[in-house]
Amino acid sequence: MITLDLSKAKLNEDLESYKDTVKDIHEMIHNKTGAGNDFLGWVELPKNYDKAEVELIKETAIKLREKTDILLVCGIGGSYLGARAAIEAINGLFPANDVEIIYVGNTFSSNYIKQVSDYLEGKDFAINVISKSGTTTETSIAFRIFKEMCEAKYGKEGAKERIVATTDKARGALKTLATEEGYTTFVIPDDVGGRYSVLTPVGLFPIAMAGIDIDKMLSGAKDAMVKYANPDLDQNDAYKYGVARQILHKAGYAAEMFVTYELQLAMVAEWWKQLYGESEGKENKGILPTSATFSTDLHSLGQFIQEGSKVLFETIMQIKEPAGDMTIPSDKDDLDGLNYLAGKSVDYVNKQACQGTIDAHVNTGNVPNILITLDKMDAYGFGYMVYFFEISCAMSVYLLEVNPFNQPGVEIYKKNMFKLLGKPGY
Numbered sequence: 001m002i003t004l005d006l007s008k009a010k011l012n013e014d015l016e017s018y019k020d021t022v023k024d025i026h027e028m029i030h031n032k033t034g035a036g037n038d039f040l041g042w043v044e045l046p047k048n049y050d051k052a053e054v055e056l057i058k059e060t061a062i063k064l065r066e067k068t069d070i071l072l073v074c075g076i077g078g079s080y081l082g083a084r085a086a087i088e089a090i091n092g093l094f095p096a097n098d099v100e101i102i103y104v105g106n107t108f109s110s111n112y113i114k115q116v117s118d119y120l121e122g123k124d125f126a127i128n129v130i131s132k133s134g135t136t137t138e139t140s141i142a143f144r145i146f147k148e149m150c151e152a153k154y155g156k157e158g159a160k161e162r163i164v165a166t167t168d169k170a171r172g173a174l175k176t177l178a179t180e181e182g183y184t185t186f187v188i189p190d191d192v193g194g195r196y197s198v199l200t201p202v203g204l205f206p207i208a209m210a211g212i213d214i215d216k217m218l219s220g221a222k223d224a225m226v227k228y229a230n231p232d233l234d235q236n237d238a239y240k241y242g243v244a245r246q247i248l249h250k251a252g253y254a255a256e257m258f259v260t261y262e263l264q265l266a267m268v269a270e271w272w273k274q275l276y277g278e279s280e281g282k283e284n285k286g287i288l289p290t291s292a293t294f295s296t297d298l299h300s301l302g303q304f305i306q307e308g309s310k311v312l313f314e315t316i317m318q319i320k321e322p323a324g325d326m327t328i329p330s331d332k333d334d335l336d337g338l339n340y341l342a343g344k345s346v347d348y349v350n351k352q353a354c355q356g357t358i359d360a361h362v363n364t365g366n367v368p369n370i371l372i373t374l375d376k377m378d379a380y381g382f383g384y385m386v387y388f389f390e391i392s393c394a395m396s397v398y399l400l401e402v403n404p405f406n407q408p409g410v411e412i413y414k415k416n417m418f419k420l421l422g423k424p425g426y
C-alpha cells in the first residue's frame with residue numbers, strides 16, 4: 001500500500017547503525033514506557049476502538065445527512081485537520097456529496113465567521129462541535145455564535161437534534177454544556193492527543209457525514225498497524241522514514257518540505273505539519289515542517305528549492321492511481337503545439353513532471369528527496385497512510401529524545417491573549 005524509496009535521500013549515515021535504538025524505542029512505544037506514555041492510545045486504536053460508538057457514529061450520520069444540507073465542523077488543530085484532510089483527499093474539492101462541509105472554529109477572523117453566517121442564511125445546517133479540552137477559544141466563540149443561529153432557526157429542541165458534540169468523556173466546559181443541553185455526544189479517548197485523533201470520533205463523525213466509509217478507513221489503519229508493528233528496522237518502512245529524517249536533520253537540514261502533486265491533498269499536508277511540528281518542535285529542537293503542492297508551487301517556490309540556500313529536504317508523497325483522469329484531446333490546428341501530448345492522460349503528464357522535478361532537485365539542486373508512494377487515496381488508503389505517519393512520527397521524535405505527545409509551547413500565546421482579553425484568572 002505504501003512504498004518508501006530512500007535512494008535519493010542522500011543519507012550520510014547507515015540506517016543499520018540505528019537498528020538497536022529503533023528496537024528499544026519500538027519496545028518503549030508498545031510497552032508504554034517512554035515520555036508521554038499516557039498518550040499512546042492511538043497505537044492499537046485501529047484494533048481497540050469502541051465498536052459500539054462507531055456504529056452509533058454511522059447511525060447518527062445517516063440520520064443527520066437526511067436532515068441537513070450543510071454540516072459545520074467546529075474545531076481547530078487536531079480537532080479538525082484530520083477530518084478535513086480525509087474529506088478533501090477522498091471526495092475532492094468539488095464533491096458530489098449531498099452534505100456540504102464547512103469548517104469553523106478554526107480562526108478568530110471576523111471576516112470568515114461573518115461570511116459563513118451570511119452564507120448560512122436561508123440554508124439548512126447542523127453542527128459538530130469538536131474539542132478535547134472543551135475550552136479552546138476559537139472553537140468556543142464560533143460554537144456560541146452558530147449555536148445561537150441554530151436555535152434561532154430551529155428552536156431549542158430542533159437545534160438539539162442538529163448539534164453533535166465530540167469531547168472528553170468527563171472534563172471541560174463543552175462536556176458540561178453538551179450534557180446540560182442533551183446533545184448527542186461522542187467521546188475522545190483520554191489516551192489519544194488531538195493530532196493523533198483522526199481515527200477517533202473527532203475525525204470519524206465528520207468523515208461519515210461526508211459519505212465516506214469509515215469502516216474501510218479503520219481497516220486500512222488496522223492493516224498498517226499490523227504491518228508496522230515489526231521492531232526490525234530492515235522490515236519497517238515507517239521506522240525507516242522516521243530514522244531517515246533524523247539523519248538528515250543531524251546532517252544540518254533544518255526543514256522538511258512535504259510535497260504532493262494533488263491540490264486536494266493540501267489539507268493532508270496541513271495535518272502532517274501539525275503531527276510533526278507539534279510533536280517535535282520543543283526544547284529548541286526539531287525539523288520545521290513545511291509543505292508545497294507541485295507543480296503549482298514549482299512556479300513560486302521552485303526557484304528557491306532548486307537554487308536557494310540548502311536548508312531543506314523534501315518528502316514527496318505520490319499517489320499511484322489517481323481518483324480521476326482525463327485524456328488530452330487532439331487539435332487539428334495544433335496552434336498551442338500540444339499535439340505531441342494528444343491521447344496522453346493528464347495524470348501521465350503529472351507523473352512525468354514529478355520524475356523530472358525529482359531529478360532536477362536531487363541531481364542538479366542537491367536537495368535530498370525521500371519518496372513515499374501510496375497506491376490509492378481512498379478511505380482504506382487514507383487510514384493506512386494516517387497510521388504510517390503516526391507511528392513514524394513517534395519513532396522519529398523519540399530518536400530526537402523529545403516527548404512526542406505534549407505541546408507546552410502552545411499555551412504561551414493563549415495566556416497573553418487571555419490577559420489582554422481580561423479573562424478571569426489571568
Ligand SMILES: O=P(O)(O)OC[C@H]1O[C@](O)(CO)[C@@H](O)[C@@H]1O
Pocket residue numbers: 076077078079130131132133134135136139194195278407410411
Ligand atoms: O481539541 P482542543 O482541546 O480544542 O484542542 C485543539 C488543538 O489545540 C491544541 O491543544 C493546541 O492549542 C492542539 O494540540 C489541539 O489539536
